[in-house]
Amino acid sequence: MPSFFKNKLKIPMVLFGSVVSILLYAIGIFLLFNCCYLLFFALAGHKKVQPLQEKVKLDRRFCVLIPAYRENEVVLESSKAALRHAYSGDFDVFVIADGLEPETLQELKTSGVGVLEVFFEKSTKGKALSAALGMLPEHAYDIVAILDVDNLMGQNFMQEVNKAFNAGYKVVQAHRTAKNMDSAFALLDACNEEINNTIYRKGHYAIGMSSALIGSGMAFDFAYLKKLLQGIGETVGEDKELDFRIVKDQEKICYLDQVYVYDEKIENAKVFTQQRTRWIAAQLEFLEKYAAEGVVQLFRNGNFEFFNKVVQAFLVPRVLLIGVLGLFFLSSLVLPVGPSPLFWAVLLLMLSAALFIALPGRFYRNKKLWQAILHLPYALFCMVKALFQIKKAKTSFLSTPHKVKAVSPEV
Incomplete structure (x- = not known):
C-alpha cells in the first residue's frame, strides 16, 4: 500500500486511540472515586461514637x-x-x-x-x-x-x-x-x-x-x-x-x-436477582429525580447531606464494581491505551480493603465465609441479569418472599 494511503489511515486510528484512552481515563477516575468513597467510610465506621445524652426522661408511646x-x-x-x-x-x-x-x-x-x-x-x-x-x-x-x-x-x-x-x-x-x-x-x-x-x-x-x-x-x-x-x-x-x-x-x-x-x-439466586432488580431500579429512579437538585442544594443551601445522597446514587453497586474493575484490569493487559494494569490493580486492592475493613470481625470466624465468597461470580451474574429486568420493577410489585425462621446465634 502506498505510504500516502497508510498515512491517511493512520490519522483516524490515532484519533480513535486517543478518544478511547480519554474515555478509559475518565471511567478510571470515576471508579477511583467509588473506591475512595467506600474506603473512607469503611475506615470511619471504626471510629468510636459518643453515647447519646438524653435531654428528658420520657417513655413515649x-x-x-x-x-x-x-x-x-x-x-x-x-x-x-x-x-x-x-x-x-x-x-x-x-x-x-x-x-x-x-x-x-x-x-x-x-x-x-x-x-x-x-x-x-x-x-x-x-x-x-x-x-x-x-x-x-x-x-x-x-x-x-x-x-x-x-x-x-x-x-x-x-x-x-x-x-x-x-x-x-x-x-x-x-x-x-x-x-x-x-x-x-x-x-x-x-x-x-x-x-x-x-x-x-x-x-x-x-x-x-x-x-x-x-x-x-x-x-x-x-x-x-x-x-x-x-x-x-x-x-x-x-x-x-x-x-x-x-x-x-x-x-x-x-x-x-x-x-x-x-x-x-x-x-437463592432467583430471589437475590429479584431483590437486586428492585434496588437498582430505585437507585436509577432517584439518580434521575434528584441529580440536578443535589447540585442546587449544595451550592444554594449548603446542604452537603443532600448532595451526599445524590453521590451515593451515582456509585456503582459493589458486586458490579468488582466485576467492572476485574474486566478493565484484564482488558488493560492487551489494550495499548488507557490506564495501566497497575492502576486497575490498585483500584481492586482499594475496593477489597474497603470491603474487608467494613465487614465485622465476627464474620471471619465463620468457616463458611470463604465458601460464600466463591459465590461472588454467580452473584455478579445475577446483578447483570437484574440490570436487564429493571422495567419489570416499575410495572409490578417485586416483593421478597419469606419463611418462618428462628434467630440464628452470633457468627
Missing part, C-alpha cells in the same frame, strides 16, 4: 407497623413476637394487611394484634404505610417503628430507640442484621448488609452525618412520618425517598449500632 403483602404464615410469627417485646412504656402492634387470608386476619385480631387493611391496584410499601397512618388516631402515638414482615426486634429495641428520641432525634435507624445464614447465598447477603451498615450507617454517623435508612428497623416521630409520606407515590424505594426528604429538611438520622433488628437473608 410506640406504634409498631408491620406491612404484610400476602405473607400469611410469617406475619403471625413476627407480630406475636413483637407483642412480647419488653418496653417500660405503652405500645401497640399493627399489621398492615395487604392481601392476607381471612383466617390470618382473624388469628391476628384474636392474639391482640391490630389489623389495618389496605387495598391497592398496585401495592407499594410507601402507600401502605401512608394509608395505615391515616387510619390511626392523630395523637395516640409518639413514635412509629417500622418492621418488615420477617423482622424480629432485638432486646431493648424500643427502650434504646426511646432514648434516642429523648436525646432529640426524630428519625432513628437500628442495626438490621441477619437471623439466618444457613446457605452460602444467605451468608453472602448477610455480609453485604453488614458492609452497608458500616459504610452507609455507622461510618456516616460516626463523623456527624446522617445514617442512611434501610427500609425496616427504623423509627420516626409519628407526625413527622405522616408528613414525609405525603405523595410518596409508587416508588420501588420508599426508604431512599424518605432519605432524600429527611436530609432536605436537614434533620439528622440517628444510627444505633448496638440495637438489633433481625432480618431474613436471601437464600
Whole structure:
C-alpha cells in the first residue's frame, strides 16, 4: 500500500486511540472515586461514637407497623413476637394487611394484634404505610417503628430507640442484621448488609452525618412520618425517598449500632436477582429525580447531606464494581491505551480493603465465609441479569418472599 494511503489511515486510528484512552481515563477516575468513597467510610465506621445524652426522661408511646403483602404464615410469627417485646412504656402492634387470608386476619385480631387493611391496584410499601397512618388516631402515638414482615426486634429495641428520641432525634435507624445464614447465598447477603451498615450507617454517623435508612428497623416521630409520606407515590424505594426528604429538611438520622433488628437473608439466586432488580431500579429512579437538585442544594443551601445522597446514587453497586474493575484490569493487559494494569490493580486492592475493613470481625470466624465468597461470580451474574429486568420493577410489585425462621446465634 502506498505510504500516502497508510498515512491517511493512520490519522483516524490515532484519533480513535486517543478518544478511547480519554474515555478509559475518565471511567478510571470515576471508579477511583467509588473506591475512595467506600474506603473512607469503611475506615470511619471504626471510629468510636459518643453515647447519646438524653435531654428528658420520657417513655413515649410506640406504634409498631408491620406491612404484610400476602405473607400469611410469617406475619403471625413476627407480630406475636413483637407483642412480647419488653418496653417500660405503652405500645401497640399493627399489621398492615395487604392481601392476607381471612383466617390470618382473624388469628391476628384474636392474639391482640391490630389489623389495618389496605387495598391497592398496585401495592407499594410507601402507600401502605401512608394509608395505615391515616387510619390511626392523630395523637395516640409518639413514635412509629417500622418492621418488615420477617423482622424480629432485638432486646431493648424500643427502650434504646426511646432514648434516642429523648436525646432529640426524630428519625432513628437500628442495626438490621441477619437471623439466618444457613446457605452460602444467605451468608453472602448477610455480609453485604453488614458492609452497608458500616459504610452507609455507622461510618456516616460516626463523623456527624446522617445514617442512611434501610427500609425496616427504623423509627420516626409519628407526625413527622405522616408528613414525609405525603405523595410518596409508587416508588420501588420508599426508604431512599424518605432519605432524600429527611436530609432536605436537614434533620439528622440517628444510627444505633448496638440495637438489633433481625432480618431474613436471601437464600437463592432467583430471589437475590429479584431483590437486586428492585434496588437498582430505585437507585436509577432517584439518580434521575434528584441529580440536578443535589447540585442546587449544595451550592444554594449548603446542604452537603443532600448532595451526599445524590453521590451515593451515582456509585456503582459493589458486586458490579468488582466485576467492572476485574474486566478493565484484564482488558488493560492487551489494550495499548488507557490506564495501566497497575492502576486497575490498585483500584481492586482499594475496593477489597474497603470491603474487608467494613465487614465485622465476627464474620471471619465463620468457616463458611470463604465458601460464600466463591459465590461472588454467580452473584455478579445475577446483578447483570437484574440490570436487564429493571422495567419489570416499575410495572409490578417485586416483593421478597419469606419463611418462618428462628434467630440464628452470633457468627
